[in-house]
Amino acid sequence: MPKRVDHARRRDEIALVACRAIAQHGFARATVAQIARAAGYTTGMVAYYFDSKQEIILAALRLILKRMDQRLQRAPGAARAGLLDVLSEALPIDGHRRTECAFWTAFWGQLAADPQLKRLNAWVHREYRKLFERCLAEQWPESLAWPTAVRQQALRSLIAFMNGVTTSAVSSPRDWPARTQVRQLDLHLTLLRDWARSASRQSLME
Amino acid sequence: MPKRVDHARRRDEIALVACRAIAQHGFARATVAQIARAAGYTTGMVAYYFDSKQEIILAALRLILKRMDQRLQRAPGAARAGLLDVLSEALPIDGHRRTECAFWTAFWGQLAADPQLKRLNAWVHREYRKLFERCLAEQWPESLAWPTAVRQQALRSLIAFMNGVTTSAVSSPRDWPARTQVRQLDLHLTLLRDWARSASRQSLME
Numbered sequence: 001m002p003k004r005v006d007h008a009r010r011r012d013e014i015a016l017v018a019c020r021a022i023a024q025h026g027f028a029r030a031t032v033a034q035i036a037r038a039a040g041y042t043t044g045m046v047a048y049y050f051d052s053k054q055e056i057i058l059a060a061l062r063l064i065l066k067r068m069d070q071r072l073q074r075a076p077g078a079a080r081a082g083l084l085d086v087l088s089e090a091l092p093i094d095g096h097r098r099t100e101c102a103f104w105t106a107f108w109g110q111l112a113a114d115p116q117l118k119r120l121n122a123w124v125h126r127e128y129r130k131l132f133e134r135c136l137a138e139q140w141p142e143s144l145a146w147p148t149a150v151r152q153q154a155l156r157s158l159i160a161f162m163n164g165v166t167t168s169a170v171s172s173p174r175d176w177p178a179r180t181q182v183r184q185l186d187l188h189l190t191l192l193r194d195w196a197r198s199a200s201r202q203s204l205m206e
Numbered sequence: 207m208p209k210r211v212d213h214a215r216r217r218d219e220i221a222l223v224a225c226r227a228i229a230q231h232g233f234a235r236a237t238v239a240q241i242a243r244a245a246g247y248t249t250g251m252v253a254y255y256f257d258s259k260q261e262i263i264l265a266a267l268r269l270i271l272k273r274m275d276q277r278l279q280r281a282p283g284a285a286r287a288g289l290l291d292v293l294s295e296a297l298p299i300d301g302h303r304r305t306e307c308a309f310w311t312a313f314w315g316q317l318a319a320d321p322q323l324k325r326l327n328a329w330v331h332r333e334y335r336k337l338f339e340r341c342l343a344e345q346w347p348e349s350l351a352w353p354t355a356v357r358q359q360a361l362r363s364l365i366a367f368m369n370g371v372t373t374s375a376v377s378s379p380r381d382w383p384a385r386t387q388v389r390q391l392d393l394h395l396t397l398l399r400d401w402a403r404s405a406s407r408q409s410l411m412e
Contacts, residue, residue, distance in 0.1 A: 023318055024318065024319060025319045026233075026234060026315070026316055026318070026319030026320070027232075027234075028232060028233075028234030028235060029234060029319060102318040105314055105315050105317075105318070105373075106315045106316075106318065106319065107315070107377075108311055108314075108315055108373050108376070108377045109232070109311050109312045109313070109314055109315015109316060110232055110312075110315060111311075111376070111377045112229055112230065112232070112308040112311065112312065112376060113230065113231045113232030113235060113312065114232070121377060121378065125377070125378045125381065153389075153390070153393065156386070156390060157390055157393060157394065159370075159374065160367060160370035160371050160374050160390060161366060161367055161370050162370070163369075163370040163373045163374050164365075164366035164367050164368070164369040164370025164371070164372075164373065165366050165370070166370075167311075167314050167369045167370065167373050168365065168366050168369050170314070170317070170318060171313075171314045171317045171327060171331070172327065172331045175331065180362070183359075184359070184362060184363055184366060187359065187363060187401070188363065191397040191398070191400075191401055192397070194397075195393070195397055
């Protein structure tokens, strides 16, 4: 009986290896041959699943967004502690997440130089934003009652801060141990929620 | 009479062109020959000033830190509005600064893949941090009276936020016009100072 191959799973597997290769060697230096070798496949086998390196990168981006989404959904809920736990899942707090975050940092760093990636980023950026938006709505349901402007500003501040901790911790890991990342995020969330509440109250009184 | 050449100035000139080339083409693709061409010199002439691409990158990093420092010093002082003005100088709010910030983003994105840059970053990171520390001390002199832990946490939060706005605005410029960047920074500074003041008062009462 011939072996059944789960193609979707194999694609994901290659995409995951690509993510690791890019995190480690950068976008320019990670080649299809290298990704194939690291995945334990021939270059021809990888070519069966993906037409180009660009396509592998797209698959890696999709996969990382999916995994972030799953992790953000799974984490325990309720109140501020909930949002902190959930968002910490997306920070480079362990080896696994450091790889994903190094991939993000490499991706952002490559955008100015790569018009194809830049086009891709329009979609990536939207999905990334939606992911955090959903998180905020689920973990801070009160935020749904905030005026749109307040909610949008809080969301933007949150994403900027997450990106900043990600970049800082990936580029200077010794200076940003997991505890420090979570502590900084905790402070940011606390300040942001207090501000949003008071800004919402104020806009109600106007 | 032979033409006098200002070597230091020429080195700076090449470093600046390198910064632009890297911002535009990325670390891997910007070559010494390309940098030379963009600067209007021969590759041999560039080789007279720098032994390697690595050395050009180091010179570019030094130059950008120096320029940031000069801009941060020059900006008008006093109170919170002062710090906002000063720090806005380091954000990608115009073409010139976008180039420098795209260079930073490319640099951070390349660190995981490049052991030589990683070593360099130990020094860069220290200088970068000192620069913001000086800014904070000058623009918010009250911060010198805050307990060290509070001051350090505020400094770290500030740097993370600056890095986050930089990365976000470089990767999604349409979503981050100058006004939005400054507005977000303004909110972050306000929240951070209020927090630091109240945390300092609390630690005095303990």
